[in-house]
Amino acid sequence: MYDFSIILASVINGTMTGAVYALVALGLTLIYGVLHIINFAHGSMLMVAMYAAFFLFAAGGIDPYVALPLVAALAFAFGYALQRSVISKTSHGRDEIILLVTLGISIVIENAALFFFTSNERLVTLPYDIEGIDLGVTFLVVPQLAAFGASLVITFLLWLFMARTDTGKAIRAVAKERLGARLVGINVDHIFAISFGIGTACVGAAACLLVPTFPVTPQIGYVFVLIAFTVVVLGGMGSFVGALIGGLIIGIAESVGGLFFGETLGKISISLIFILVLLFRPTGLFGQRLR
Amino acid sequence: MLEVRDLEAGYGAVQVLFGVSLDVADNEIVALLGSNGAGKSTLNNNVSGLYAPFAGGIRFDGADITGAPSDRIVAEGIIQVPEGRKIFPNMTVRENLEMGGYRRGRPRRSQNIDRVIRVFPRLEERFSQLAGTLSGGEQQMLAIGRGMMAEPRLLILDEPSLGLSPLLVEEMFGLIRRLHEEGLAILLVEQNVVQSLALADRAYVIENGRITLSGPAAELIENPELKKSYLGL
Numbered sequence: 001m002y003d004f005s006i007i008l009a010s011v012i013n014g015t016m017t018g019a020v021y022a023l024v025a026l027g028l029t030l031i032y033g034v035l036h037i038i039n040f041a042h043g044s045m046l047m048v049a050m051y052a053a054f055f056l057f058a059a060g061g062i063d064p065y066v067a068l069p070l071v072a073a074l075a076f077a078f079g080y081a082l083q084r085s086v087i088s089k090t091s092h093g094r095d096e097i098i099l100l101v102t103l104g105i106s107i108v109i110e111n112a113a114l115f116f117f118t119s120n121e122r123l124v125t126l127p128y129d130i131e132g133i134d135l136g137v138t139f140l141v142v143p144q145l146a147a148f149g150a151s152l153v154i155t156f157l158l159w160l161f162m163a164r165t166d167t168g169k170a171i172r173a174v175a176k177e178r179l180g181a182r183l184v185g186i187n188v189d190h191i192f193a194i195s196f197g198i199g200t201a202c203v204g205a206a207a208c209l210l211v212p213t214f215p216v217t218p219q220i221g222y223v224f225v226l227i228a229f230t231v232v233v234l235g236g237m238g239s240f241v242g243a244l245i246g247g248l249i250i251g252i253a254e255s256v257g258g259l260f261f262g263e264t265l266g267k268i269s270i271s272l273i274f275i276l277v278l279l280f281r282p283t284g285l286f287g288q289r290l291r
Numbered sequence: 292m293l294e295v296r297d298l299e300a301g302y303g304a305v306q307v308l309f310g311v312s313l314d315v316a317d318n319e320i321v322a323l324l325g326s327n328g329a330g331k332s333t334l335n336n337n338v339s340g341l342y343a344p345f346a347g348g349i350r351f352d353g354a355d356i357t358g359a360p361s362d363r364i365v366a367e368g369i370i371q372v373p374e375g376r377k378i379f380p381n382m383t384v385r386e387n388l389e390m391g392g393y394r395r396g397r398p399r400r401s402q403n404i405d406r407v408i409r410v411f412p413r414l415e416e417r418f419s420q421l422a423g424t425l426s427g428g429e430q431q432m433l434a435i436g437r438g439m440m441a442e443p444r445l446l447i448l449d450e451p452s453l454g455l456s457p458l459l460v461e462e463m464f465g466l467i468r469r470l471h472e473e474g475l476a477i478l479l480v481e482q483n484v485v486q487s488l489a490l491a492d493r494a495y496v497i498e499n500g501r502i503t504l505s506g507p508a509a510e511l512i513e514n515p516e517l518k519k520s521y522l523g524l
Contacts, residue, residue, distance in 0.1 A: 166389075166393060169382065169386055169389065169390055169393075170390070170393060172379070172381060172382055173379045173382065173390050175381070176379055176380055176381045176382075177377055177378070177379050177380065179341070179373065179377050180373070180376075180377030180378060180379060181379075181390075182339075182340075182341060182361040182362075183339060183341075183361065183365070183370075183371050183373055183377060184365065184390050184391055184393050184394065184437065184441065185361065185362045185364075185365030185366060185393055185394025185395060185441070186362065186390075186393055186394070187360070187362045
């Protein structure tokens with residue numbers, strides 16, 4: 001049995017990573033909640049955004065944390081354009097087609113990345129990445145703290161946006177009552193694209209927070225998108241609070257699981273939680289039952 | 292104000308309306324009567340821009356709005372309170388009202404909320420409650436209140452009395468009369484023939500996608516055919 005302080009350190013480290021998982025999952029859950037589509041291209045977009053952050057750093061010398069607003073804005077524009085030009089044009093309003101379209105987009109993006117960037121690992125090494133604060137039980141480095149802090153701030157800002165602004169309210173209105181939304185003059189196509197754009201901007205921001213810790217490869221998206229799907233199911237499809245809590249739980253489970261079962265086998269705890277949730281609470285922690 | 296001419300409309304391959312023409316003048320209440328499936332809602336949905344008609348024309352204040360998207364129709368001031376209310380169940384009463392002024396009436400949103408509350412004091416008590424938890428009558432009030440938030444020039448009410456208790460139905464018709472007295476043009480789509488004709492200036496009867504009777508409400512109520520088919524007399 002491990003000493004309590006080691007477990008505590010593991011929990012703290014897991015919480016830091018979990019916040020970024022939450023951010024990736026937030027984008028996924030927003031797109032699902034409004035458009036009712038499961039976006040298979042979410043991971044590929046994360047990967048592309050991570051390359052963008054990497055090249056901005058490697059070629060332009062721009063710190064990924066400084067580049068975050070820019071990458072997020074570009075990701076928003078990309079997501080908005082993708083929804084309006086490809087997804088909405090091909091879907092004919094049928095969910096299963098959108099599923100295949102996003103899967104197709106992800107295949108195209110990944111192979112293009114493989115062709116242009118090769119599978120070599122690329123890592124952003126920040127000059128200050130071993131600095132940090134000592135908590136006694138563990139030492140947290142700047143990339144961990146930045147990822148945790150920024151993820152929480154972005155989640156809070158997004159919540160504020162959804163609760164307070166007209167566009168945020170329109171997104172919620174469209175999510176539940178499309179016909180009613182059209183009758184108050186909401187342009188549903190525009191709101192769909194905005195939601196897709198915000199979902200993509202979430203991965204854009206997450207990418208900048210991840211590049212100092214995780215090496216970029218064309219396959220990196222899979223790792224995070226599988227975790228993000230687990231987080232979304234755990235928290236409840238379409239739930240914001242669920243994504244945040246779910247992300248933290250998965251982060252902690254992964255970290256503590258790694259402590260007990262070793263790095264490779266530790267990932268089992270994620271799947272274990274996933275199965276348990278589906279067995280006992282299929283709607284997730286904060287999900288709503290289907291009417 | 293509203294002119295519908297020879298409208299042919301439907302859904303996909305199914306045609307529902309076969310050459311419907313209808314007018315609503317300024318400050319007029321016009322009733323559109325008909326049984327289920329006669330094409331009442333199809334007409335509404337084409338006027339509101341939810342669907343584009345196959346043929347025919349719709350004009351509002353002389354401007355051609357045939358096939359225009361719903362956000363533009365709302366911006367022009369044609370506001371539909373749909374059958375089944377279609378309020379936002381996951382949002383509070385207040386947020387629902389705010390959304391009513393999303394496209395139109397935004398600068399005077401808080402005055403408009405005050406006005407809705409004067410008409411429906413019940414809504415104020417429920418202000419921070421989720422709309423999905425309201426009773427049927429309250430939801431209908433909210434749907435009309437949300438419509439009022441957009442400062443309508445023409446209000447289309449689709450079956451406002453549906454699912455309400457007889458007492459509430461009386462109240463609803465009283466309210467429609469008051470809105471009309473404030474100068475609002477109203478297209479009232481109803482199955483409730485007697486009360487609608489008592490309220491309306493003119494009326495149209497629609498059957499199987501065609502207008503079969505039309506004229507001043509006072510004359511229609513005496514029409515033997517209408518009496519036979521709708522009132523069972």
